[in-house]
Amino acid sequence: MREFTYERATSVEQAAATAAANPGAKFIAGGTNLLDLMKLEIETPTHLIDVNGLGLDTIDATADGGLRIDAMVRNTDLAAHETVRRDYALLTRALVSGASGQLRNKATTAGNLLQRTRCPYFYDPNQPCNKRQPGSGCSAIGGFTRQLAIVGTSEACIATHPSDMAVALRALDAVVETVKGDGSTRSIPIADFHCLPGETPHIETVLEQGEFITSVVLPPPVGGRQIYRKVRDRASYAFAIVSVGAVILPDGTGKIAVGGVAHKPWRLEAADQELSRGARAVSAALLADARPTEQNRFKIDLVERTLGAVLLEARG
Numbered sequence: 476m477r478e479f480t481y482e483r484a485t486s487v488e489q490a491a492a493t494a495a496a497n498p499g500a501k502f503i504a505g506g507t508n509l510l511d512l513m514k515l516e517i518e519t520p521t522h523l524i525d526v527n528g529l530g531l532d533t534i535d536a537t538a539d540g541g542l543r544i545d546a547m548v549r550n551t552d553l554a555a556h557e558t559v560r561r562d563y564a565l566l567t568r569a570l571v572s573g574a575s576g577q578l579r580n581k582a583t584t585a586g587n588l589l590q591r592t593r594c595p596y597f598y599d600p601n602q603p604c605n606k607r608q609p610g611s612g613c614s615a616i617g618g619f620t621r622q623l624a625i626v627g628t629s630e631a632c633i634a635t636h637p638s639d640m641a642v643a644l645r646a647l648d649a650v651v652e653t654v655k656g657d658g659s660t661r662s663i664p665i666a667d668f669h670c671l672p673g674e675t676p677h678i679e680t681v682l683e684q685g686e687f688i689t690s691v692v693l694p695p696p697v698g699g700r701q702i703y704r705k706v707r708d709r710a711s712y713a714f715a716i717v718s719v720g721a722v723i724l725p726d727g728t729g730k731i732a733v734g735g736v737a738h739k740p741w742r743l744e745a746a747d748q749e750l751s752r753g754a755r756a757v758s759a760a761l762l763a764d765a766r767p768t769e770q771n772r773f774k775i776d777l778v779e780r781t782l783g784a785v786l787l788e789a790r791g
């Protein structure tokens with residue numbers, strides 16, 4: 476691990492201003508992803524800003540009947556929260572399908588959104604990887620791609636986003652609230668928060684240097700059946716090969732987001748419109764632009780079948 480300096484943030488504004496002024500700075504929350512990456516020298520921050528003492532650990536109703544989740548709310552607490560379980564069950568289900576109990580006790584809402592890909596080449600410093608080292612090449616293309624993305628990919632990167640929680644937030648139309656280094660704030664719809672790889676796969680979100688996530692806001696509950704189905708190689712403690720997060724309303728309309736297939740939680744509102752025509756139509760719309768490899772072509776069928784199972788469950 477490279478040497479770094481460390482401080483405990485005293486306020487959100489101070490943390491954002493310090494990080495904005497220091498390109499080598501990173502926030503540390505639960506540390507469950509960042510510390511692993513630092514040990515492998517994939518992440519090499521020169522300064523860590525510990526944001527654990529800032530509070531930011533409450534979940535409150537918003538004025539319009541939605542829910543504001545502070546950035547530092549632990550995944551365990553978020554999943555167990557009474558209102559989340561009742562009104563946003565998709566979020567609870569996605570969270571408890573991820574990682575392990577111990578990890579969820581540490582992992583935070585903001586950190587989960589910003590966790591980095593699990594592409595095996597990204598974690599191997601001996602292999603070229605455009606995400607880890609821009610311009611070095613992509614070892615996955617032409618390599619082992621079974622777990623990797625099938626849609627929204629580029630010639631530079633075919634990695635997936637690994638978060639289960641983010642898939643649920645995408646189907647629930649969450650908004651990410653931030654403070655920038657100059658003290659200004661903004662609200663970013665989750666649809667716009669994560670980037671596709673394009674030519675710059677090392678840029679994973681629209682956040683600016685030093686921009687600090689303060690909370691995630693959910694709109695008022697929409698009800699319906701909320702289901703998260705995750706297909707993975709082991710029954711627990713494994714990332715999704717494919718996952719489907721669904722909100723299915725009594726009239727058959729709804730919202731579908733898919734994990735394990737793209738560089739971001741994958742949802743196309745046009746595909747939601749196909750729900751009345753069934754899983755095949757939704758999946759065809761979602762993956763119309765898919766460019767799978769020979770090794771991960773199976774994910775196209777897997778999305779359709781997983782979605783089919785979700786719709787069957789939603790119909791009771």
Ligand SMILES: Cc1cc2nc3c(=O)[nH]c(=O)nc-3n(C[C@H](O)[C@H](O)[C@H](O)COP(=O)(O)OP(=O)(O)OC[C@H]3O[C@@H](n4cnc5c(N)ncnc54)[C@H](O)[C@@H]3O)c2cc1C
Pocket residue numbers: 501502503504505506507508509510511526546572573574575578581582583584585586587588589590637638639640686687688689712713714715
């Ligand atoms: C063995 C293992 C298995 C796992 N399995 C799964 C799984 O199945 N599904 C799944 O979804 N996840 C899984 N995870 C990932 C886990 O959910 C993430 O590591 C965790 O959510 C990251 O949260 P954290 O608070 O620890 O983030 P940290 O590691 O502290 O930080 C992650 C990133 O977020 C940044 N950051 C943190 N807080 C803020 C903030 N407020 N504003 C701006 N930037 C911020 C940090 O600078 C860093 O870049 C697994 C992890 C491990 C180690």
Ligand code: SF4
Pocket residue numbers: 592594595596597603604605606607612613614615616623631632633634676
């Ligand atoms: S797919 Fe992306 S993360 Fe994986 S090796 Fe290629 S550039 Fe790196």
